[in-house]
Amino acid sequence: MNAITQTSPTAIVAYLVLFATIGILFVFGCLLLGKFFRPRTPTALKLETYECGEPSVGPGTVQFDLRFYVVALLFLIFEVEVALFFPTATIFGAATKARREAAQTAVSTAAPTATLVVDKRDERTAISPESARTLALVSMIDLGAFFAVLLVGFAFIWRRGDLNWVRAVRHPATSAEANAAALRLRQDGFPT
Amino acid sequence: MSIFCEPVGLSHYLVVSAILFVCGVLCMTTKRNVLGVLMGIELVLNGANLNFMAFGSPAICGTSTLGLDGQLIALFVIVLAAAEAAVALAIALNYYHTHATVDVDRGNELKG
Amino acid sequence: MNFNELLQDVVQKDTLASLRAVQPELTLCATIIAILLAKILIPAWKQSPFHLTVIGLATAMFVGFPWHGSAAAAVSTLAQPIFTASLVSDSFTTVVRFFLLTFAMLFAAFAEISTDGEDDRTEFYVLILGALVGMCLMISANHVLIVLLGVEMASVPCYVLAGLKRRQSKSSEAALKYAVFGAGAAGVMMFGLSLLAGGLGTAHLPAMAANLAKMIQGGISPQQITILSLGGLMVMVGVGFKLSAVPFHFWAPDVFEGATAEVAAFLSVASKAAALGLLMRLCSAFAFPADMYFHSPIGELLPQASLIAALAPVRQYIVAIVAVLAAVTCTFGNLAAYGQTNMKRLLAYSTIAHAGYMMMPVAAAVALIRVGSDGVSVDGARDAVASLVTYISIYLFMNLAAFAIVAFLRNATGSEEIADYAGLVRRSPGLTVCMAIVMFSLVGLPPLAGFQAKWVMFYSLIEAAHVCPALWALLSVGLLNTILSLFYYLRVVRVMALSPEPLYREAPTIPLTSMVGMYCGLLTAPMLLLFFALDRVLPWAHAAASTLF
Numbered sequence: 073m074n075a076i077t078q079t080s081p082t083a084i085v086a087y088l089v090l091f092a093t094i095g096i097l098f099v100f101g102c103l104l105l106g107k108f109f110r111p112r113t114p115t116a117l118k119l120e121t122y123e124c125g126e127p128s129v130g131p132g133t134v135q136f137d138l139r140f141y142v143v144a145l146l147f148l149i150f151e152v153e154v155a156l157f158f159p160t161a162t163i164f165g166a167a168t169k170a171r172r173e174a175a176q177t178a179v180s181t182a183a184p185t186a187t188l189v190v191d192k193r194d195e196r197t198a199i200s201p202e203s204a205r206t207l208a209l210v211s212m213i214d215l216g217a218f219f220a221v222l223l224v225g226f227a228f229i230w231r232r233g234d235l236n237w238v239r240a241v242r243h244p245a246t247s248a249e250a251n252a253a254a255l256r257l258r259q260d261g262f263p264t
Numbered sequence: 265m266s267i268f269c270e271p272v273g274l275s276h277y278l279v280v281s282a283i284l285f286v287c288g289v290l291c292m293t294t295k296r297n298v299l300g301v302l303m304g305i306e307l308v309l310n311g312a313n314l315n316f317m318a319f320g321s322p323a324i325c326g327t328s329t330l331g332l333d334g335q336l337i338a339l340f341v342i343v344l345a346a347a348e349a350a351v352a353l354a355i356a357l358n359y360y361h362t363h364a365t366v367d368v369d370r371g372n373e374l375k376g
Numbered sequence: 377m378n379f380n381e382l383l384q385d386v387v388q389k390d391t392l393a394s395l396r397a398v399q400p401e402l403t404l405c406a407t408i409i410a411i412l413l414a415k416i417l418i419p420a421w422k423q424s425p426f427h428l429t430v431i432g433l434a435t436a437m438f439v440g441f442p443w444h445g446s447a448a449a450a451v452s453t454l455a456q457p458i459f460t461a462s463l464v465s466d467s468f469t470t471v472v473r474f475f476l477l478t479f480a481m482l483f484a485a486f487a488e489i490s491t492d493g494e495d496d497r498t499e500f501y502v503l504i505l506g507a508l509v510g511m512c513l514m515i516s517a518n519h520v521l522i523v524l525l526g527v528e529m530a531s532v533p534c535y536v537l538a539g540l541k542r543r544q545s546k547s548s549e550a551a552l553k554y555a556v557f558g559a560g561a562a563g564v565m566m567f568g569l570s571l572l573a574g575g576l577g578t579a580h581l582p583a584m585a586a587n588l589a590k591m592i593q594g595g596i597s598p599q600q601i602t603i604l605s606l607g608g609l610m611v612m613v614g615v616g617f618k619l620s621a622v623p624f625h626f627w628a629p630d631v632f633e634g635a636t637a638e639v640a641a642f643l644s645v646a647s648k649a650a651a652l653g654l655l656m657r658l659c660s661a662f663a664f665p666a667d668m669y670f671h672s673p674i675g676e677l678l679p680q681a682s683l684i685a686a687l688a689p690v691r692q693y694i695v696a697i698v699a700v701l702a703a704v705t706c707t708f709g710n711l712a713a714y715g716q717t718n719m720k721r722l723l724a725y726s727t728i729a730h731a732g733y734m735m736m737p738v739a740a741a742v743a744l745i746r747v748g749s750d751g752v753s754v755d756g757a758r759d760a761v762a763s764l765v766t767y768i769s770i771y772l773f774m775n776l777a778a779f780a781i782v783a784f785l786r787n788a789t790g791s792e793e794i795a796d797y798a799g800l801v802r803r804s805p806g807l808t809v810c811m812a813i814v815m816f817s818l819v820g821l822p823p824l825a826g827f828q829a830k831w832v833m834f835y836s837l838i839e840a841a842h843v844c845p846a847l848w849a850l851l852s853v854g855l856l857n858t859i860l861s862l863f864y865y866l867r868v869v870r871v872m873a874l875s876p877e878p879l880y881r882e883a884p885t886i887p888l889t890s891m892v893g894m895y896c897g898l899l900t901a902p903m904l905l906l907f908f909a910l911d912r913v914l915p916w917a918h919a920a921a922s923t924l925f
Contacts, residue, residue, distance in 0.1 A: 085268050141357060145350050152346035155339050203380040210387055221409065228412045231419065285567050292560050301556050308563035312570040319574030333579040337521050341566060344528045348562065351532050352555040355539050359552045362545040368556065 139237065146229065153222055157215065164211040171204035274325045277318035284311035298356045298366040302349060309345045313338045386460060394458035397465035400440035400473060401512045407432025408505045415498050424497030426488045429505065433484065437477045442470050442919075455923045461580060462519035466923035469516040471765060471916050472653050476515075479645055479772045480508055482899065486776065487638045489895055490783040496540055503533040503540075504642060511646055515653030518661070520569050520579040523654065527565065527614060530650055531558050534643060538635040550634020557627045558617065565614020571607030575600060581661035588662070589686040605693065611658070612697055618651035619731045622705040629712075632724035637786060640720055641779030644727040649768050652734055656741075656761065659698070660924045663691045663742045664754065685747040695844060699739040703853045706732025710860045719782050719792050722864065723775070726818060729861060730771060736854055737764040737833050740840035743847060745925065754925040756843070760836035761921035762914065769913055770817075770829040770906055777814045777899035781807060784892045788884030794868055799877030806888030808872045810900040815865040817903045820858050825906035830858060832914075 121128045199207075229235060267275060284307050291304030318324050320334015330337075360366050395402065410432070411425040455466035487500065510529025517523045535558060539551025576584040576591075591600065613624060620628040632640040664684060709729030716722040737760045744756035784807070785800075786792050801808040817826035834854060841847040887893050906913065 084271075138357065141353075145354055145357075148346055148350045152343050155342050159336060159339065198379065199383075200380050203383045206387055207383060221405075224409055224412050224416070227416045231416045281567075281570075288563065298552065298556060302559070305556075305559045305563045308560070308567055312563070312566040315567070315570035315574055319570070319577075325574075329577065330573055330579055333521070334573075337524065337570075337573075337579060340521060340525065344524065344562075348528065348532055348555075348559050351535050352559055355535060355548070355551045355555045358539060358542055359548045362543070362548045368552070 142234065146234065150222070150226065153218075156218065160211045160215045160218075164208055164215070167199075167204045167207040167211065170199050171201050171208065174199070174201040174204060274318055277314060277324060281311040281314040281318070284308070284314065296367050296369050298352075298359070298368055301368065302352055302356075305352075306345060306349065309341060313341050316341065390458070390460055393456070394463070394465075397456060397458045398463070398512075400436040400477065401509050403432060403436040403439060404505050404509050404512070407436075408502050408509075411498060411502055411505075424488065425501050426484060426497070429484050429501045430481065432505065433477055433481045437474065437481065440470065440473055440477060442467070442474075457518060462522050463513070463516045464518040465516060468653070468656070468761075468765075468920045468924050469512075471920035472515045472649065472768070473512050475765075475769050475772060476508060476511055476646055476649060479649070479776065480504065482776055483638075483642060483646070486641070486780050486783070486895065489891055490638060490780070490787060491636070500537070500540060503537050507533040507537070507642075508646065511650030511653075514650045515657065517654060517657055518581055520573045520581070523569060523581075523658075524566055526650075526654065527562060527618065530647065531562060531618070534558075534639075534647060537639045537642065538631050540639065541636060544634075546634040547636075548634075550631045553634075554627050554631045557624075561614050561617035561624060564610050565617075568607045568610025568613070571603055572611065575603050575607065581658070582665035585662045585665035585687065585690075586683060588690060589665075589683045592686045592689065593682075608693065609697070612701070615651060615655050615658070616701060619648060619655065619705075619735065620728050621701045621731055621735065622708040622728065625705065625708070625728050628728055629716075629721045629724040632720045632727070633718055633792075637720060637779050637783035637792070640723070641776055641783075644723070644779065645772050645775050648727065648731055648734070649772070652731075652738070652764065652768065655698075655735070655738055656764065656924065659694050659738055659742050663687060663694060664745050664752075664757070664925050681747060681752055684745070684752055688747070691742050691745060695739050695743045695847075698735055698742070699847065699850045702732045702735035702739060703850055704732075705729070705735065706857045707853060707860075708732075710857050710864075713861070713864045716864075717794055719794050719797070719868070720779075722794065722868070723778055723782065726778075726861070726865070727775065729857065730775075730818075732857070733830070733833060733854060734764060734767055734771070736850060737761065737767070737836050739850065740836045740847065741925070743840040743844040744836075746843065756836070756839050757925045758918065758921040760840065761924055762917035763832040763836040765917035765920045766832050766910070766913055767829040769917070770825045770903075773899055773902045773906075774814055774817050774826060777810065777896065777903070778818065780899060781811050781814065781896055784886060784896070785884065788886060794871055796878070797868070797872045798875035799872075800884075801873045802877060803884060804886040804893075806893055807886045807896060808869075810896040811872060812869045813900050813903055815869050819862050819865050821862075823904070823907045825903045825910075828907055828910045 123129075267279065288304045288307030288309075288311060291307060292301050293304075295301050295304060316330065316334045316338040320330040320332070320338070322329050322331070356366055363370060407428060411428050414421065414425065414428065455464055457463070458465050484501070484504070487504075491497075507530050510526050510531070510533070513522055513526035514530055517526050535551055535555040538554045539548050541547035572584065573579040576587045578584055578587060588604070615621075616624040617627075631643065635643070664687075706729050709725045709727075709732055713722050713725035713729065716725060741757045741760035741764070744754075744760055746753045746756070782792060785797065789796055813824060817824035820826045820830035834851065837847060837851045837854065841851055888897055
């Protein structure tokens, strides 16, 4: 922050432009240099896609099994919930730390206090051990309730069979159109 | 061109988020593939998120900030976006099962 | 106040009081979990969880009902900010939530009768209840975060509901369109809210309005005006989408046609009522930030009258946007309904038109906030809000009945085309009469409840037009549209009653004494009863309005 405010704005832009130009020129310069030096002998074998030395099989853009997709969707939901854990976990960590600090200061001083915010050790942000305990407890209960609800949902999809790899066919295709669609599905790939 | 000459502040964040928003809206309106449209929506949401983060940071906009509210809303937007994306993708998957395509334009059974 | 006291206050007083105030929502959540747990623990249980749903809804209605005496007592219920003022629990919340739960109860009965023995019943009820929780959040939102959460929680289950008939290509197409447009609108709305919240330096709605008033008093720069009005417009995109207001309506006919009639009924009533509740909340927060909401740590109080006086340009802006949207929505919905041959599409356009009618009292309410030398007068605004709540309560029965009849006829004939309803009067006279009553009520003809709804609404609009002359135009648009709408509703009745029966099939026989017939009768009866007993609803509506302004 200080370094930025001390340098003049024009100098910053000048540096930015300089580094960007050098970077871009370097990339293209290297490619251009290689073009001059490398021998050019294209053969059918050389133009083939490199696949670890093995003979290449089929195009690169194949369709994955759609079942991967379902698993990915479920993963997406259960993974992002960690974002909601984050604030609660932060509070829990800070509260337990504050409580430990308060317990340590209690040995040396008469009034056991600690702060949640480290750099502001004043009256308004001071926290008593009881408050720290309440805070930790509340955040734990909060998280527990939240996670329990999530687990119910998880158990439901498990029971429903959405996680099974080999799935029992529960809904036979009703119309000829659905059959045709399924056939097309097997034949061509996922549009890219 | 004063924006290029001053230290990074609130306006820079707003410009980036506005660019993200415009890119997202363009992507939403011009793409024919559902996945492309969903990517556009994600861009718009990321723009909103960047706004919330910038407005919520005392380092960026001084005293009149959203504070923790901004950061919390940003967290929730991430989760909401993921939930929405998961549902939309599942619906797209189902659409692919019945139509064997994910082009929104091909959806012409219902006259829009 | 130091940190320890603050913490004690939040944990012990605020949270407990808040949990008491959101008992209905908690009951809904508990019902969802109970249904899921029941399905997990008892795999042999194959029936639909209808009974659990009804028990949950009844409990939610019971705990959410303002038991303390009459509606007049509910007037004295003060607005109570809950969960550190991120939600607000007042009589508007209570009354509209009670209407929503009543609707959900009738709706669950309808779904159970019409789709007996189908798959995916568990998912259906869980999604309905989940969407209801979101809608309850929408009508009690007091914070940007809750606005976002509520809108998403109400929308996302609806996307899935639209596509619940997974094997039907129409249904999956409807779901896709709904999800893509909905997610886009929600994204734009989030961006708009980020601009508003950031520009005003807080995310608490009344505090945002207070900061805005201060900014206006202290001189606001053109850039700020641009950013804030852009933010406001983007928020209207999201709300307009939920309301299916023109030009964000294009999903409605497709989704209504592709989804089942049951889901369409839910979308057209519950989703719309919640969106109107949210619109009303946003408008009231920005037009009239009542000082009882100021429990947020950010908002420092200004003298009430000067603050509200400073917000006059904001009110003009809101009135202009809402009035123009209402007029356009109403006219477009009615005009587009003419060419429809599919009953569900016709009802979709009718829903759009009614969204237009229901936005009119919102504009009127905001216009009717007057700041004079002798203080602030809000009586007119309260009447306008009361007319909106009355309209919602009557609209609930009308539209549910219309979609219920469509669903029952679909079960009987397998068709949703208007032409296939021909000659229904000969075999099922009772059902035809029900349909006729519903249609006439949707037009707003006396002696039906729809007339009363339109009457109170136009009356408040006349009041508002005295204050803001531009609203005379809105009033005339509304009246013209009412006449316009007569013809296409009448066409349905004409086909049912006068057209000859087609040769290729017999009209279905649905006597009024059957389960289905009795249900239709149950829904149609309020349309006659409420015309004569509107004074039973009005006190509730006035109670709902009393805490908003």
